[in-house]
Amino acid sequence: MTTEELLQWADDIVFTHTEKHLDSVQTAILEGAWQGLKYEEIAKKCHRSKSHIKNIAAELWQTLSELLGENIQKANARSVLERKAISNIYNYGSSSQIITSNINSHISICPENRQYPEDARNRSPSNSNSPSSQNQPTIIDLTEAPELTDYYPRPTEESTLKQWILEDGMRLVTLYGLSGIGKSALTVKLIQDIQTEFDYIIWRSLGNPPPFSTLQTELYQFFSQSQPNPCATLIEYLRSFRCLIILDDVQNLFKSGEIAGQYLAEYEEYGKFFKQLAT
Structure with missing residues (x-):
């Protein structure tokens, strides 16, 4: 699964439940977690402070944990989200393509x-x-x-x-x-x-x-x-x-x-x- 596919899937899940799309900072955090970046590195890419990124990340992990029924943190975000996404596609469709449209x-x-x-x-x-x-x-x-x-x-x-x-x-x-x-x-x-x-x-x-x-x-x-x-x-x-x-x-x-x-x-x-x- 590519980074783009994972981000699209996560955005669709969040929007379905909250009617809000992931913003640019949340997307950067997910992408950074996928790439194994530290919060400090993510903060530099977003031109934000490290503390701000950590606060937004904590809220994001909490939201995803509640939606997916599994404890998600930066350390396990990639493995859990990828497993959930692939499981979702396996059950509901034969293609690995995912779209953001509700x-x-x-x-x-x-x-x-x-x-x-x-x-x-x-x-x-x-x-x-x-x-x-x-x-x-x-x-x-x-x-x-x-x-x-x-x-x-x-x-x-x-x-x-x-x-x-x-x-x-x-x-x-x-x-x-x-x-x-x-x-x-x-x-x-x-x-x-x-x-x-x-x-x-x-x-x-x-x-x-x-x-x-x-x-x-x-x-x-x-x-x-x-x-x-x-x-x-x-x-x-x-x-x-x-x-x-x-x-x-x-x-x-x-x-x-x-x-x-x-x-x-x-x-x-x-x-x-x-x-x-x-x-």
Whole structure:
């Protein structure tokens, strides 16, 4: 892990909890600790007094210790932060890239298809076959979802997503950003909080995307397995029941080096499906 990656990760963690980015002095202290510099050397680079640097450092180590649940001092800062960062990336993404952007800026919706609350309440009409109408528990398949460990709370993003999905009736929501920022973890946490609001929840990874026809068949079988009188099509299930479908790694459907939203030829049917969901 490079110094830049560590600093970006630490800044993101601090901002998530305090809504404040690391300032230049705090960044210099972290960089100096990574390089094994003494406080006196860090002070000279920052044009500050040694005592001032030590005071700021003490506050920084205390903040990081509270956020990461482990005692952090200058002597062990590099080893602890690197271990925590790598663990975070391993659990939430396959890439070692980390970005400073807060995930709140990487959530988007389809505003042209926005529903108002009264529309949302009527979107999934009562159905005699519905598990909810029979007081049956939500049917969930999270076999392809990552395990939620070392989750760093994102109350603002969690609240926004709940508002959009449960109250505003958004039909299509995307979370995007480089691997390691915590998109999948946020989604798993969201499912834990709102699962009782749905009849069906299924998570599918598109790390190695199947043809859309394969995914369509898989989704239909998942929805129909508990129904004595199956619906005729996948879309009918989505109209008749409250269904939450999570598709991870959607970026694998698109062409690289092209204008955003250009699907690979073999995955163009996915684009048609997303438009159908939104409308």
